[in-house]
Amino acid sequence: MPATKFICPNGNRIPIKSCLAACPQKERCLFLPTLRAIAVSVDRGIKEPTVTELIAGVRETYLKKTTDFAVAPQSVLYALHGQAVHTINENCTDGEILSEIRLKDQITSGKFDLYGKILDEEEGVLGDLKVTSSFKLMKALGIYKTRVATGEIYKTGLKKGQMKYRNELRADGVKHVLDWAIQLNYYRMLLEKEGFTVKRMFIQAMCRDNNLRIAAERGIDQSVYIIPIKKISDQWLIRYFAKKASQLYIAMQTKTLPKICSSKERWHDRKCLDYCDAGENCPYGQQLRFEKAKQVS
Template sequence: MPATQFICPDGQRISMLQCLTACPIQIRCMFLPTLRAIAKSVNRPIAEPTVTELIAGVRETYLKKTTSYAVSPQRVLYALQGQAVHTLHERCTQGEILSEIRLKDQITSGQFDLYGKILDTQEGVLGDLKVTSSYKLMKALGIYKQKITTGEVYKTGLKKGQLKYRTILCKDGVRHVWDWAVQLNYYRMLLEEAGFPVERMYIQALCRDSGLRIAAERGIDQSLYIIPIYKISNQWIERYFRKKAALLQQARETHRLPPICSSRERWQDRKCLDYCDGREFCPYSQKLQQFRKVG
């Protein structure tokens, strides 16, 4: 079941159809075409679970597919930015680069962004476009903050005699690109099955908040980064997706809620509290919300 309701800025819910037909408030919270584009973007007519849906928690995908949920237009606007970037690129492939083609196998389907000579003279390069935050980019580039001593000590006050520290940015950390790597590797498999060999894979990530102080503090000083993605074995990728697709299928057949999403899928609970579209119908999220109220 798709998203069927909007959450208005005052917290009221309204069916998307009703909102798009006539807003009960005198002036809409955003332009009508923007609302139409949001309604379209959250309701894509794809029956099978997609690659991105299978990368998310099975419970989340199950709830999004079986319940009629509500979205706040303000909160899903970022998805439009991503779609706009995709559309602009699609128009500039000049017939020599493949783009935005949905490929399918027995497990899932996925739409790759760009394939061809996209970076240099080599053919068969698979590219994916992301519009993301400086936080996610910092993680993806392996940047982390570390406190080091300045060699000085406090001369007065409560900390008198204690060492002074300052924070530096290190760039040799683990690159947190797991979800991007799994997604691109599945697209690679789909392309290769269709007879298009993939030589290299890259993410082109546009930073949503570049230029802001918070981005600079995270070591993000460019608006765009090219991030290489390495090959994961076909066997591992296939096993992972097959298992998740089977869990989802089982839940849909038995109408039983799948197990709680993993800590990574839950973003260590941040997603359950504020971002998951299925949270209204998820007992785990409800429990967390209660703790938050008590706390």
């Protein structure tokens, strides 16, 4: 089921259709065309699970397919940024680059962004466009903070006699791009099944908060980064997607709530608390949100 309700800035919930027909507030919280675009973006009308849905937790995808949920228009606005970037690129392929084609196999379907001569003179390059946060980019680029001794000693105060430290950024950490790599590699596999050779894969990641101080503190000083993606074996991909597709299929057939999403899938609970659209229909998400609300009140 797609999202059926909007959450207004004052916390009220309203069916999306009613919101679009007439806002009960004195003034809309966003322009009407923006709200219409958001309504379209939260209902893609695809029944079978897609590559991106299978990468998410099975419980999350199950709940989003079987229960009504509400979204705050302002919090899903970033999805429109992503779509706008896709459209801009799609309109500039000059007929020589393939883009935005949905491919299917027995397990799932996925729509790749760009394929062809997109980076240099080499054909067969697969590209994916992302609009993401400086936090995710910092992780994807392997940037991390480390405490370095300055060589100076505190001369007064509580820390008198102790070494002074400062935070330094390093860029030689683990590159956390597994989800992006799984997604892009599945598109590669779908393209190869259709007879297209994929020689290299890249993500073009645009930072949505790159001019904020927090982004600079995370070492993100460019608005866009090109990130190479390595090949993952087809065998591994098929096993991973077939298992999740089968878990989802069984859950849908038996109408049984799948087991809790893995710690990684739920971003170590951060997603359950603030970012999972299925959170209010998930017992685990409900419990976490209840405890958080109790702490605040």
